[in-house]
Amino acid sequence: MIELKDVSKVFQNGVEALLNINLHIGREEFVFLVGPSGAGKTTLMKLLYREESPSIGEVIVDRIKVNEIKEEQIPFLRRNIGVVFQDYKLLLRRTVYENVAFALQVTGAPRSQIRRLTMQALELVGMVKRAKSFPNELSGGEKQKTCIARAIVNNPPILLADEPTGNLDPQTSWDIMELLDKINRRKTTVLVSTHNKNIVDGMKKRVVAIEGGRITRDQQLGMYSQQ
Amino acid sequence: MSKATDVEFFIIEAIRGIGRSPLMSFVAIGIVTVTLTIFGFFLLGVVNLGNVVSGMAAKLDLTCYVDRDLAPRDAAELQLKLSKMEGVEKVTYYSKDDSWKSFKQDYSGKLELSEVVSDNPLPNTFAVKVRNPEVLPQVAKNISQMSEIDEVRYSGKLLGQVKHFVDVIRLAGFVFVLLLFFATLLIVVNTIRLTVLARETDIYIMKLVGATGSFIRWPFVIEGILIGVAGGILAVVLLRGSYDALAFKIASAFPFLPVVSDAFLLNFIFISVALCGTVLGMIGGYISVSRLIKNA
Numbered sequence: 001m002i003e004l005k006d007v008s009k010v011f012q013n014g015v016e017a018l019l020n021i022n023l024h025i026g027r028e029e030f031v032f033l034v035g036p037s038g039a040g041k042t043t044l045m046k047l048l049y050r051e052e053s054p055s056i057g058e059v060i061v062d063r064i065k066v067n068e069i070k071e072e073q074i075p076f077l078r079r080n081i082g083v084v085f086q087d088y089k090l091l092l093r094r095t096v097y098e099n100v101a102f103a104l105q106v107t108g109a110p111r112s113q114i115r116r117l118t119m120q121a122l123e124l125v126g127m128v129k130r131a132k133s134f135p136n137e138l139s140g141g142e143k144q145k146t147c148i149a150r151a152i153v154n155n156p157p158i159l160l161a162d163e164p165t166g167n168l169d170p171q172t173s174w175d176i177m178e179l180l181d182k183i184n185r186r187k188t189t190v191l192v193s194t195h196n197k198n199i200v201d202g203m204k205k206r207v208v209a210i211e212g213g214r215i216t217r218d219q220q221l222g223m224y225s226q227q
Numbered sequence: 228m229s230k231a232t233d234v235e236f237f238i239i240e241a242i243r244g245i246g247r248s249p250l251m252s253f254v255a256i257g258i259v260t261v262t263l264t265i266f267g268f269f270l271l272g273v274v275n276l277g278n279v280v281s282g283m284a285a286k287l288d289l290t291c292y293v294d295r296d297l298a299p300r301d302a303a304e305l306q307l308k309l310s311k312m313e314g315v316e317k318v319t320y321y322s323k324d325d326s327w328k329s330f331k332q333d334y335s336g337k338l339e340l341s342e343v344v345s346d347n348p349l350p351n352t353f354a355v356k357v358r359n360p361e362v363l364p365q366v367a368k369n370i371s372q373m374s375e376i377d378e379v380r381y382s383g384k385l386l387g388q389v390k391h392f393v394d395v396i397r398l399a400g401f402v403f404v405l406l407l408f409f410a411t412l413l414i415v416v417n418t419i420r421l422t423v424l425a426r427e428t429d430i431y432i433m434k435l436v437g438a439t440g441s442f443i444r445w446p447f448v449i450e451g452i453l454i455g456v457a458g459g460i461l462a463v464v465l466l467r468g469s470y471d472a473l474a475f476k477i478a479s480a481f482p483f484l485p486v487v488s489d490a491f492l493l494n495f496i497f498i499s500v501a502l503c504g505t506v507l508g509m510i511g512g513y514i515s516v517s518r519l520i521k522n523a
């Protein structure tokens with residue numbers, strides 16, 4: 001589902017964010033991406049939805065050569081990838097419902113479909129009751145659930161979550177992780193970057209560790225740090 | 228794809244955009260109004276000037292002289308020949324005797340002509356009226372080539388000068404309008420850009436969830452059109468009111484000036500002004516969001 005071949009990313013200022021990355025993530029896998037701050041986790045995710053392009057190497061997502069597609073095709077790539085951020089990136093002047101529906105509206109989906117899919121997504125994350133609330137009326141966990149609903153509303157085969165629990169307390173973090181796990185069980189490939197040791201250790205999933213732009217460990221049923 | 232939903236979305240987003248910075252939108256509408264009003268006055272000025280010039284030219288006649296004596300029959304024949312020439316509308320004949328009589332009448336008392344000249348020194352004269360001022364030089368040339376005619380005179384120099392003057396005004400006006408257009412465009416672009424920057428997150432998220440460039444652009448283009456249309460309509464209202472008042476004043480103060488009051492021409496100008504506002508707003512909206520749409 002996701003494949004990186006000999007990928008390096010050197011930024012214009014000379015920072016080598018990723019070095020010679022080779023990574024394969026299969027269909028419907030759940031993978032944790034761990035590593036210290038500045039390791040290159042965010043950069044790796046940005047390569048997948050073409051917010052950044054690799055300096056060299058090949059990035060393949062759902063059989064699409066991401067680094068080769070034309071700019072006009074980027075929107076269609078992104079419709080297959082849901083993205084969740086640590087800082088939510090919700091639109092403050094829109095309600096929970098509108099924030100989620102927005103993701104469908106901008107792809108030109110028909111009205112009836114927008115309503116149905118938006119309600120389904122809110123149902124899945126447990127936010128139907130807060131549908132009419134604005135983001136500033138929500139707790140961190142509720143904001144993140146809204147953000148997840150927006151990411152999955154058009155049912156993409158891939159979900160990327162960049163430190164989704166970075167701003168949340170332990171209990172809420174677990175809720176969010178369980179939600180991501182539930183989405184994974186609905187046959188969505190999920191890639192989560194995190195610093196949360198307890199969660200990684202508790203979830204017993206595949207763990208890919210990167211440090212200084214290199215993959216240092218790739219382990220099934222892995223732990224946050226080397227045993 | 229359900230286009231109706233999309234259009235509804237674009238329009239709602241455009242109105243949200245205006246609502247997000249109403250003051251700036253008012254300023255933009257005001258500036259568009261002022262520029263278009265100036266533009267409209269300029270257009271009205273040019274058509275009126277053109278009107279004055281063609282009015283002047285219409286009064287210009289050719290005067291053809293025949294020195295030798297003409298029998299009335301020959302004169303009539305020549306008059307007919309001249310009036311059959313291309314571009315000629317009307318020919319009037321003044322025999323040298325008639326001219327001499329009226330001349331003597333005009334100057335009787337002021338000057339004792341018979342003391343200076345005993346004979347009639349005036350030539351026979353044909354006054355030729357042309358169909359339109361543009362053909363005047365050509366008709367003059369054709370007539371002067373006729374052997375029967377000794378001399379042709381017309382105030383061609385004056386006509387040329389007036390035409391030149393109008394051409395200069397037109398050119399200067401064109402440059403002026405162009406500058407005005409770009410200045411207004413710049414202001415519209417910057418105004419909408421303010422609302423674009425306020426919606427940077429919106430645009431980022433739109434791109435993230437897979438909105439195409441044109442989809443992101445439409446609300447801003449519509450916002451520009453709304454600003455342009457509002458400015459255009461206000462400008463037309465201003466122009467109409469002040470032109471009617473001004474035209475009335477000029478017509479009563481200088482009755483000899485032909486003020487344009489042709490409804491078709493005026494409406495054409497007003498519609499051009501309004502359309503210009505619309506196009507201005509549209510281009511402004513389009514440009515304002517371009518930088519943010521570009522992908523990494």
Ligand SMILES: Nc1ncnc2c1ncn2[C@@H]1O[C@H](COP(=O)(O)OP(=O)(O)OP(=O)(O)O)[C@@H](O)[C@H]1O
Nearest residue numbers: 011012013015017036037038039040041042043044
């Ligand atoms: N646009 C950029 N231009 C230049 N350097 C960048 C850019 N984005 C990231 N970097 C650098 O690339 C390196 C990797 O950054 P990245 O954001 O991928 O790390 P990360 O693993 O996500 O860290 P964190 O855990 O703190 O989020 C860092 O040294 C960072 O400073």
Ligand SMILES: [Mg+2]
Nearest residue numbers: 041042043162
């Ligand atoms: Mg990061």
